[in-house]
Amino acid sequence: MNGLVLRRVGYTVFLAVVLAFFAIPMLWLASAPFDSRPGIGLRWPDWTLHNVRATVDHPYALGSLVNSLILCVVATAVTTVLATLAAYALSRVRIPGRDALLYLLLLLSSVVTGTAAMVPVFVLMTQLGLINSHYGTALVMAGGMLPAAIFILKDFVDAVPRSYEESARVFGASAGQVLRHVVLPVARPGIATILVWSFVQAWGNFLLPFLLLRDVDKQPGAVLLQTLRDEGGTANLTVIPVFSLLYSIPVVVLYLFVSKRYGFRFHGGIKA
Structure with missing residues (x-):
């Protein structure tokens, strides 16, 4: 006892x-x-409320949050759309060496990442004239997330019964209609998962925006948060707490919205 x-x-x-x-x-x-x-x-x-007023009066605080939203919305949209199309193609089309190609992409995206890829990425973006471009930076971020997003989303698309698509084709549905009205509604929990995951990954990305966005007024919150210092070089604890609170709100709101609308539940072996 x-x-x-x-x-x-x-x-x-x-x-x-x-x-x-x-x-x-x-x-x-x-x-x-x-x-x-x-x-x-x-x-x-x-x-x-002095800290709130000091943060609002900061010349770059609120603007950096807007920059973060631009980067994340573009990167998330590109990642979600391309990952959905690629996952559907890899799931339904029989390509020789399909599984090996998928695992190779995932492996390369895991090995050649971070600082190892920064030099060629920076050189490429310089040659394309996309330095200091929000959309160019967002595309690079989306490219880094795509292999993992495709790998994750393919499992959800594989769980969609082929009989649903065959029934739709019997009634004359085109390939695009099958994808929009049959596959996507069934696989939407997976798409919601990728949407939240890619947004969080882009929202907290520091290295790419730090290298590719040279102007302070174009840098996102993840970069600005690392530079909030007072005249003495110490952390500015007047602005950082309020800015950190504001910085965390979009991710929490997105998660709550997606969780309420689609949910992250398990029914048997299929996530729904």
Whole structure:
């Protein structure tokens, strides 16, 4: 009996420590923006709106969030559309070496990534005249996400029964109509997953925008957040808490919207 009680107490303490590990940063993010003396530690705030006004008055803070939205919307749209078309083609068309090609793309996207690809990417973008271009940077970001997005989405398309498509073709549906009205509605949880995943990946991308967007007024929030310093070179804790809170809102809103509309549930072996 005592052993059972001790195990329950230990399990409860373990859960409390884990929850505190994740809850403390969230509590800081919720309280520090409204604290007149924000710091690294967590304490009851001395409520004020001065930090919010200082962030709004910052010359680049709100503009960088707009830049982030432009990059993410374009990169997410390109990734989702192209990944859907490619996943459908790889799932339905019998191409010799199809599976080997898919795994090769995924492998190359995992190995040749990060700093290893920055030099050729920068040279290519310079030759194309796309330095300081939001749309050029978004296309590069989408290209980096496409292999993994295709690999993930193909499993969802594979789960769509071919009998649905055959029935639609019997009634005279074209290939485009089959894709729009049969495959996409059934595979929409997978498409929603790719949409959220690609948006989060693009939203937090620092290295590519840092290299390809040279003007400060064109840089996204992920880059600006690394440069928020005061005159002494230390972190500007007046602006950073509010900016961090604003920076986290779009991802949370997107996740809640997609989760409410489509859900991320499992029915049997098919994600729905």
